[in-house]
Amino acid sequence: MITTKDLARLAGVSQSTVSRSLNNSPSISEKTRNRILQIAQEQGFEFNANARGLSTNRTDTIGIIYPEDFTDLSYHLFLSFLHNDLRESLERKNFDMITSFAQNRFSGANNIKKLIIQRKVDGLIIVRSRLDPETMTFLQGSGIPFVFLHYYDPSIEQMDRVYTDHLHGGMIATEHLLSLGHKRILCITTAGEGTEYEYRTDGYRLALQKYGIGIDEKLILQNNGSFKATYNQFLEEPDRIKGVTAIFAQKDIMALGVIEALAQMNIRVPKDIAMVGYDNIELGTYFRPYLTTVHQPREQITRLACERLLELIASKRVKRGKEIKIRPKLIIRESCGAFRDDTPMEQQ
Amino acid sequence: MITTKDLARLAGVSQSTVSRSLNNSPSISEKTRNRILQIAQEQGFEFNANARGLSTNRTDTIGIIYPEDFTDLSYHLFLSFLHNDLRESLERKNFDMITSFAQNRFSGANNIKKLIIQRKVDGLIIVRSRLDPETMTFLQGSGIPFVFLHYYDPSIEQMDRVYTDHLHGGMIATEHLLSLGHKRILCITTAGEGTEYEYRTDGYRLALQKYGIGIDEKLILQNNGSFKATYNQFLEEPDRIKGVTAIFAQKDIMALGVIEALAQMNIRVPKDIAMVGYDNIELGTYFRPYLTTVHQPREQITRLACERLLELIASKRVKRGKEIKIRPKLIIRESCGAFRDDTPMEQQ
DNA sequence: CTCCTGAATGCATTCGTATGCATGCATAAT
DNA sequence: ATTATGCATGCATACGAATGCATTCAGGAG
CATH class of the missing domain: 1.10.260.40 (lambda repressor-like DNA-binding domains)
Incomplete structure (x- = not known):
């Protein structure tokens, strides 16, 4: 050498x-x-990167912290696309990515600490995860630049974050159905995986309120967020949809589960029940009716997060704690019954 | 510090x-x-990992080389699950993962060289990629342990590799249809993304041969491997299926595209045409008919690749160039018409 | 009591790069 | 010719851990 x-x-x-x-x-x-x-x-x-790192304490390496709960298909899709987007942004600036999870599943070691103290990464992107208070304290004390990506909760108010305005997303989805004349709108949500769903539900509530429609808590359903769970939930309790003319499913994958269940029950979408999903996954354009959905500008958000992080790395004097909140967009296709639109999906 | x-x-x-x-x-x-x-x-x-690395030339870091052609949904799913599996194996041994692609898309730099010379990774897992001859030469000359994962072509005959026996996979898929009495079996394949599909096609040919059925090259269709391409191909040229009673689609996502197209044409699966897919993606158990498919033991293969790599890292004296070839398994569900089986998917 | 042995520890150097400070040298100013 | 100026380069050391070799010390053998 x-x-x-x-x-x-x-x-x-x-x-x-x-x-x-x-x-x-x-x-x-x-x-x-x-x-x-x-x-x-x-x-x-x-x-020799080691010698360089030893000497400078910079490593041209960004740590990517992925969320633990790799549960279903839609998460995998989301993360894989995200990973690709990250690559796009970081490779351009000649940074390497070291991917990790907040915790070592076996030793229990704190990987974030490890990345910072041992590996001396130059910055961290924390994807859609809530961190425990101890790690949080450590992170802030370390002085290392970091950005929360696709995540927000009030506890990170003082920290850098880039995410989608899910309240707005929930609102435009619901408003769209309301504007089509629907009054009894079922809302399917999920919990325990993060908090964006709470915001989507809040958006749902706000929209109803705006239209002067009282909120019937029985119209808010919840499950683990998977296709199967949603599908089963509908087949097992068909009276859930009594009087319902429209459904807002907070994940496309759940919307597809609903549609499939409804199909089994000979209920047509959008003729009998209108549907709006959320996420704009490619899958929503595979099967008829094509899914009306809320588009998360994933690519844009990821790019912004990287740019922000690199900005923080470049200068110690940049003021920390910036919020970048992006509004999602409604994509109208077939399942809402508004009209039929075969325009190709934008970016997935 | x-x-x-x-x-x-x-x-x-x-x-x-x-x-x-x-x-x-x-x-x-x-x-x-x-x-x-x-x-x-x-x-x-x-x-301090840098000091340690400088001193020992070991870094407890494994470089993961991902394939460039992140084209469609099924690749993203595949890679994301794979990433998770890699984590499982490597975190257990306290190795970190630095993920990369063979080439920097912007600077054109050779990332494999970079990982070895600059980062001093302890080993490399090369996922489903063919490398250019120069990189290959460099890699072999470097002496660094590496394992090809989910890939095989004759040029890596002397190197360590862990992959699925796709010829066998193509064969059992086809044989299953043959055993159900089908004689005119359409085979849908794809190209330009790697070579596993060639092996699957070879398996198809072998099975027909075994059953004494001549091969009609017109029964071998090809497209870019996506849902939409397959779907469109069938809608646009419906006479492709004249006389065909069964179809072997070499990717589940293609099988779903076929089924959707057939549905549009009022052709029922499996009643009118029997279908077998390949990959055993979760999606195949979402919509009826549930997909009969060939299960790739992704998790197992990944684990074996990691174990092999760590073995090579642990001792310089281990003989290089081991082949680990795993046979995939047929999972019989509904789309082939054999019988209905609702057993839950094994690992996806 | 002396010498030997071996276990436990310390000393000094190495890995490859970065960088503060000293130095040298050419040019310009006087 | 002499001195000041500043650019270009070299010297020496630091970064943090690992390791070959030297040293110390205790205990046993003679």
Whole structure:
């Protein structure tokens, strides 16, 4: 393995001159720098990241903390697309990604601490996770830049975060159904996986309120958020939909479960019951009726989070605690019964 | 940040004694070791990975190379589950994962080289990718342990690999249909994304041959492998299925596309046409008819690949170039018309 | 009592890069 | 010619842990 010392020998200069040349230090003459870059190129020189990290305490590495609850298909889809988006943003700036989870499932070790103290990552992106108070304290005390992605709860009010305005999302979904004349709208939600669903439900409530419609708590259903659970829930208790003319399912995958269950019961969508989903997953455009849904600008949000993080890394003086909240958009297709629109999905 | 030198001062010993204690060197007395471990614990000591890596050239980091062609939903699902499986295996042994792609999309840099030379990863898992010859040469010359996962082509004959026997998979899928009396079986495949599909097609051919049925090349269809492409292909050229009584789709997602297209054409599955898919994705058990499919033991394969890699890392003397080829299994559900089986999916 | 042995610990150096400070050298100002 | 100026480079050290070799010390053998 070739080192800066080797290059120095070859160029007949000192190791420090080589180092400065490779790092574009201004105090090196154009001529020397070029000669050294030339030799480095020829020799296929690459920095030793460990030595560099030891010396500078920077590693050009970003830690990505993924959520633990890898439960169903839609999470996997979400995370995989997200990972790809992260790559797009970070690779562009020549950062590497080290992926982890808040905790080691076996040793119980705190991976966030480990990434910071041991690995010396330059920053962290924490995806859709709530952290325990101890980790939170540590994180803030460490001074390391971090951004919460796709997550918000009041406890992170003072921290950097980029996420979707789910209250608004829930509202536009419900409003759309209301505007189509529906009055008894079932809302299917899920819990225990995070809090965005509470906001979506709040949006649902607000929309009804805006239209002067009282909230019937019996119209708010809950399950574990999977296709199967939703499907079964509807088949097992068909009287849930008595009098209901529209349904707002807070995840597309749940909406599909509902539609499939309704199909078994010979209830047609949107003719008999209108449906709106949430997430805009590709799957929503596979089967008829194509799903009307709320589009999460996943790609945009991820890009913004990376940009923000890199900004924080670039300068210690940037004020921390910025909130970036993005409004989702309603995508009208077939399942709501408004009209039929075959325009191709935007970004999934 | 607390260092071994700090611990040494606190314990009244030398830094080397601390280092040896923390690394369980046999030459340290039980008493000293325990005292030092105690102090390290109290102080919340953590190794500096950079210093350690610089000194030992080991980093407890595995590089994961993902395939570039993140095209459709089924790839995302596949990779996300895979990532989770990798975590399971590597976290258990306290390795970190640094995820990458063979090439930097922007700078064009060779990430594999970078991971090895700069990051000094201890090993590489190369997921479902063919590497260019130059990288291949470099990889072999580097001496670093690596394992190809979910991939095989004859050029890696001398290298470690863990993958599914897709020829066998294609064969059992086809044989199953043959055993149900079908003679004219359409085979839908895809290309340009890797070579496993060629093996699946070979399996199809072999099965027909075994049953003494001539191969009609017109019965082998090809598209880009997505739901939509398959769906459209069938709607646009309905005479493709003239005389066909069964279809073997080489990806579940394609099978679902076929079924949806057939539904549009009022052709029932399995009554009019029997279907077998491949992959055993969760989605195949969402909609009726539940999909008969070939189960890829993804989890098992991933585990074996990790174990193999760690074995190579643990000892330089282990002979390289082992092949681990796992046979997939047929999961019979509804779409093939054999019988109805509601047993829950095994692992997805 | 002396010498030897071996276990336990310390010393000094190494890994590869970055960087503060000293130095050298050419040019310009006097 | 002499001195000040500033650019370009080298020297020396630090970063934190690992490790070969030297040293110390206790206990046993002679």
